Amino acid sequence: MASAAIERFLPDEAATGRLGEDLALALRPGDVLALSGDLGAGKSALARALVRANAGAPDLEVPSPTFTLVQTYDGRVPVAHFDLYRLGSPSELDELGLDEALAEGVVVIEWPDRAGGRLPATAISIVLSHEGDGRRAVMSGAGPAFDRVARSLAIRDFLGTAGSGEARRVPFPGDASARAYETIHAENQPPRVLMNSPRLVLGPPVKDAKPYAVIAHTAQTVAAFVAMARALRERGVAAPEVLASDLDRGFLLLEHLGSGNFLDAEGRPAAERYAAAGALLATLHGQPWPERLEVAPGVVHDVPPFDRDALMIEVELLLDWYVPWKTGSPANASLRTAFADAWNAVFDRLDRTERGIVLRDYHSPNIVWRPEREGFDRLGILDFQDAMIGASAYDVASLAMDARVTVPEEIERSTVAAYVAARHAAGGFDEEKFREAYAITAAQRNTKILGIFVRLDRRDGKPAYLRHLPRIRAYLSRALVHPALAPVAELYARHGLLSEDE
Structure with missing residues (x-):
């Protein structure tokens, strides 16, 4: 499985906070973020932003676990924040509950090199370094977790093209579909809705050599939503106006109907x-x-x-x-x-x-x-x-x-x-x-x-x-x-x- 990399320049603390939010929205139980970089490069700042976004609490107290080695937090998914700078031996990770943390939620680790090969191969590496008055983040990895992170960052880019690159993203509760929705809060703008709907994965043939979704005529892209929204509005129905779209990636920015x-x-x-x-x-x-x-x-x-x-x-x-x-x-x-x-x-x-x-x-x-x-x-x-x-x-x-x-x-x-x-x-x-x-x-x-x-x-x-x-x-x-x-x-x-x- 080939590794891929994504870079982001973070000019200020607000940009670091947005990256933490983007990461938090992508993560699922079992995911690992390995944060590397020199002292003061921003590892704790990024971890703090992620924890706060995941908890939906911008003012949540998130102390550095330098001395306790691990802190845990509730939220959309449980998060365990490890700081291994003072770890004596990788074997101490058993006592700290690394395996339990991985089974229950997301693990964020500072100084991951001290783990001695105990981290899963699917861990996402984030290397932070100073660059001028800001910092640069280089994220690399492979597999579903990294793909989710890449898609979340692509959503941020999409919002940027729609004039809302600095907006706050708040997820809707999950439903039974593969689509995901967020409320987008941007300064001096009404709330809007982000639809994240990747192209439908058709699955294996189930009948007459056709996948279920083909037989049932399930919509495969957001183009169907865009067309239907317009047609309904033309007929006097209060459907959301589509404010911006990326049909290929499956991103829509929609009017918030209330x-x-x-x-x-x-x-x-x-x-x-x-x-x-x-x-x-x-x-x-x-x-x-x-x-x-x-x-x-x-x-x-x-x-x-x-x-x-x-x-x-x-x-x-x-x-x-x-x-x-x-x-x-x-x-x-x-x-x-x-x-x-x-x-x-x-x-x-x-x-x-x-x-x-x-x-x-x-x-x-x-x-x-x-x-x-x-x-x-x-x-x-x-x-x-x-x-x-x-x-x-x-x-x-x-x-x-x-x-x-x-x-x-x-x-x-x-x-x-x-x-x-x-x-x-x-x-x-x-x-x-x-x-x-x-x-x-x-x-x-x-x-x-x-x-x-x-x-x-x-x-x-x-x-x-x-x-x-x-x-x-x-x-x-x-x-x-x-x-x-x-x-x-x-x-x-x-x-x-x-x-x-x-």
Whole structure:
């Protein structure tokens, strides 16, 4: 594995602080930063800046561990700060808890040469030296940790080209996707949002020699977000304005739509907000939607279809992840065949429904409530880069059966009623076909989510998602009552897939 190097000139302490912030945002448990340089070169200053940024506490007391040899700090990830200048022997690292620190969080080491070869080969070397009135930092390494550091530094360069090179970067809490977001605070400017979305890694073929993401039409670059944001804004939807972009690297600087929670003060669904969101969907569905959108001059995004293959590969996540978790055994060939037959019969009915834009994740985490605004401008809409052309009812089901919060049946009904009323008012609306499509897409979506939430636990080590399973099963049971879903309802009941016992 070839080593790479990145250099940065740090003209003052503020620049050193920004480098510490950039490093802190890139690090994960198990990463090691080895800080070298003469006395006074800035090793402790850089370590202090990193610890403070990681803790989100600019005034945190961070003493040099010259005499204690190690200090530990909580934050986004645990950080252990070692100073080995007075270390008598590398064997003393066992007593200092180096292995435990590596297992639990990030390790920052000054005077790493005293470790005697005890540091992992993936350690990132940072050599600091005096240069004029400032200092120079040379960072080198190889592997995922160094790649993350390089990407974080590239984000700082991107912000510089957008006129915000000295901004403070604050990470959003993580979600289930590979994208990351930060709030960008620059002097004399409103807060903005940085989207860090590297090109999608497609993964191995899973069906018909195609990766899952290709079959499911998952967006591969930020170009999809840029195109959709523009199209939504042109249609009167409060989507973020794209203020700066690097399409190749996957960086976007976005308008900050606010921080108002779509849920009420107690974290519960508010009927009037859900109704407003349903009415917004009705307005969106009443407008023509092209399948080719402009990203930039000469660059276009083709909105993919939410076709049979995409619908099926998503529901099969239930077989791949939920069924083994639920039953203790992989789904056998007989179940897979019956499953495909049942869902294909249902999807035959979906082929006859109204088609339009499907934003895919139109629910509470991705809607900002802005009570100071009027009309539809009260709803700031996020996370639409995976939009497709498919059954319009899908987003109504995504909203009214919100995956992240329990929506009582009465609020589900009032949300759907608000949508239906708005569609009738516009004319030319077939409610019966919509109701059928609503049930089918709700069942499809919640079947997929059962698989995804178990996958997040089993594959990605995120067990917190399992707490949502009872809600998703309840939603699925609601949807399966519709006669159009009889083949799926019978199959699920026969195999006990929605029973509460685990």
